[in-house]
Amino acid sequence: MSEYGEPLDVLHRVFGYTGFRGLQEEVVRHAVAGGSGLVLMPTGGGKSLCFQIPALCRPGLGVVVSPLIALMEDQVAALRQQDIKAAALHSELPPDEARAVWRDLDSGELKLLYVSPERLTLDSTLARLDEMRVALFAIDEAHCVSQWGHHFRPEYRALPVLAQRFPRVPRLALTATADPRTVTDIQRQLGLEDSPLFRASFDRPNIAISAQPRDHERGQLRRFIKTASDGTGAGLIYCGTRRKAEQTADWLKQDGYDSLVFHAGLEPSAKREAHRRFARGDAVVMAATIAFGMGIDRPDVRYVAHTDLPRSPESWYQEIGRAGRDGLPAQAQLLYGAGDIALARHRIMESGASDEQKRVERQRLEAMVGIAEASTCRRQILLRCFGEDAPEPCGACDICLTPPRLFDGTVAAQKMLSAVLRTGRRFGLGHVVDVLLGKATQKVTQFGHDQLPTFGVGRDLTEAAWRGVARQLVAQGALDVAVENHGELVPTDAARPILKGEQPVMLREELVTQPARGSLRARGSIEAPSDPRFAALREWRKRTALAQGVPAYVIFQDRTLVEIAAEQPETLDQLGTIPGVGNTKLERYGKDVLRVLREHAAA
Structure with missing residues (x-):
């Protein structure tokens, strides 16, 4: 056992939570005991703790494989807020910073290392790890290893070397998006066929979902944003082309929104700046292609809209899953047309993929068309794509609220x-x-x-x-x-x-009306208060994050601020009982939080 102690103690003392959620404890104790496995858990379900806590509890270095540099840097920043010694190693790291990371590794200073798959599987990196004590390997976004996954990354195909070279080191593969075919392929690729599968429900009840035929797109988006936005969180508008993303960002800006654009054709500096603005916690609207989003940690995305039909339920689920990670109400809207369906079918037919790959892609597209054209609960149909049967209609999607005739x-x-x-x-x-x-x-x-x-x-x-x-x-x-x-x-x-x-x-029958404002509300979510204390805490958090150059949510998530505003603690001991306030954050920010509450007590 490392110096961090037992899992439950680490959860409370370091991360500020009194108990595990769902399958977290089962996964954590399995990994701490040296077990490997595949973890299927929805976005916002707490996957990171499933490998972070075992890495802290086991002797040695926890190595986390991640496909995105921005995700690595954000998670490292969040860990350092907890006084956990973590670093990232990737292709864009300046040579002097990379050398500093290796020095810290060689001296045993680091407890968690985030690394890109191509960097990890270099012979030089593997040779260095051979000389160290490795606590575990965590393969995040594990669907990238599968040819059936919606974000297949060829560099992930080299990861089977971990099982061959480090057979005694536990390996955890984690993903929020995998249908049964993809699950089987992940297990085979990573040598996890004989290891347990930890499968949580894919349901995200706090996200209200709706779909409409695309008619007057700008008007539809304007109404949706007005209904779904809380004025403080962020929004995502996914567009099918780069040009459409740019045009959408332009007219949103003319409408007075703080809008950004992101797609693969932008200069690297422009992409970094757009991501920085989004992660900083500003109330921005990001108009983007699917190049933006995988691994985005920002918890207060209040809405996600699609202006074109996604290519599969897996893609749609992952993209709308970027909303409401904090558990507060969020909304997702899909706009689509006949041309989208035909174009997607045409692209599959004309692609250079194998016949089997085309057949699978066509099946997934038709499942997505079925969700868009549904006449029964959309959530039930979506969950069925992941092998999960919801016994009752959700009562919160647009179909349940306004059943079509x-x-x-x-x-x-x-x-x-x-x-x-x-x-x-x-x-x-x-x-x-x-x-x-x-x-x-x-x-x-x-x-x-x-x-x-x-x-x-x-x-x-x-x-x-x-x-x-x-x-x-x-x-x-x-x-x-x-x-x-x-x-x-x-x-x-x-x-x-x-x-x-x-x-x-x-x-x-074609519906020409939308649910009334406020009627499309998800189940199982908590409301963000219209409390001046909550607003003041968010403003203090934004200033603090800007001063440190980190995303706002790594200071405290909205859900924690909601609890603080509701409980109104008057002492540090009382503040320390709020979920999400660990010992380090209590020491670092506790007095400031209490001061903000006192200043707005009479507001």
């Missing part, structure tokens, strides 16, 4: 398919809808489509309803969108039985 849409589907065929399968949705509605536009009359039998046969439905019919037929596979050819609608083989009346089609 289904209708027999066979005739409507036949009208739509017939109009596509009679116009020659060479026109986009707008033109086809004009024909159905009997609009004699210049383009309709130019091609003589006002003389077709289908001209005006669709006046019983609105334009929005016809767009919904087309989108749902694309989702069901009866229509395709020729993405390489200006978006023309093209019937598929699945359209034939519909046109012949051999196959009925059930469709959802």
Whole structure:
């Protein structure tokens, strides 16, 4: 046993918590005893403590494999706030700082080392570790090792060397996002087939989820942000392209938001600055591609929106999981269209992947389409993708709050398919809808489509309803969108039985309203108070973090500040009982916190 003591004592004295959550204690005690395993635990579920505490309790150095430099640096900063000797080793570290890290390692000064996979698996690094006592290896974001994972990283494929070279050292692989296929591949790649699988529920009940067909995107986003933002936390808007991310950040800025942009095409200095601003704790809105986010530790992201359909439930789950890590209410909204579905299918078909890989990617995409077009609880469908059955509807997603109505849409589907065929399968949705509605536009009359039998046969439905019919037929596979050819609608083989009346089609009525403000509220979450003490504590935390050059949440998380504002401790002993206030932080910040509370006691 190291100088840090027993796990429960470390949890309380160092991290400030009175008890473990969920599977944490089982994982920790297993690893402290020298056991290896795979840990599946949702974002915000406390994965880091599962390897940090065993690393402190076992003799020697804890080595943490992490794919992102920003994540390593943030976690090291948080550990140093607890007076834990930690460092990061990666490709962007200046040579003199890297030499200082190795000096500290050689002298036994460090207790936790965060390292990138490519740096760890260098022969020189492994040779140095051979000479040290290693407490454990933790492989964070372990889905990166799997070819089926949504963020496959080839450099992770070299990590099996750890089992071969350090057979007596426990290995913990941890991830918040893995379907059953990915789980099996992680276990095989890392030699964990005979080790336990620790599987927590993937449910994040404090995140309220909703999805809408993309109609007037900017208006939809404006309404969502107004509803979901608390004015102090951050927001994430995921966009399908770099250009769209830049345009979104621009109009948000014109609307008065403190908006940032992030994508892989930015200069490294611009990406670092955007990440620094986001991590610092400012109330920013980040418009980004999926290049931003994996490993983001900021706990007070209040909302995540997608302006395009994600490629799989795993991708969507990880991205919306960046909201509400502090346990406070958060919201996630998905906007999507028929073009997204068709484009994603086209990209899979045209990719250079193997047939098996294409088949799996297509299955995942169709599962994501099923979530978007759901007529029953979205959360139940999402959890089912991870092999988890929720016995009851969540009661908090948009489907549960406003159940859609289904209708027999066979005739409507036949009208739509017939109009596509009679116009020659060479026109986009707008033109086809004009024909159905009997609009004699210049383009309709130019091609003589006002003389077709289908001209005006669709006046019983609105334009929005016809767009919904087309989108749902694309989702069901009866229509395709020729993405390489200006978006023309093209019937598929699945359209034939519909046109012949051999196959009925059930469709959802299009909803044009959103849940009222405040009605889309997640289960199992605590409310952030509109308490001046809470606001004052956040302001003090921001100033303190800026002075130290660290993210605000490594000082105290919002959840801890909520508890402090609610309990109103008057002494250091009372403050020390608040979850998240360990001995080091009590000594370092306790007097300042009590002072802020006294100054705002009468507010």
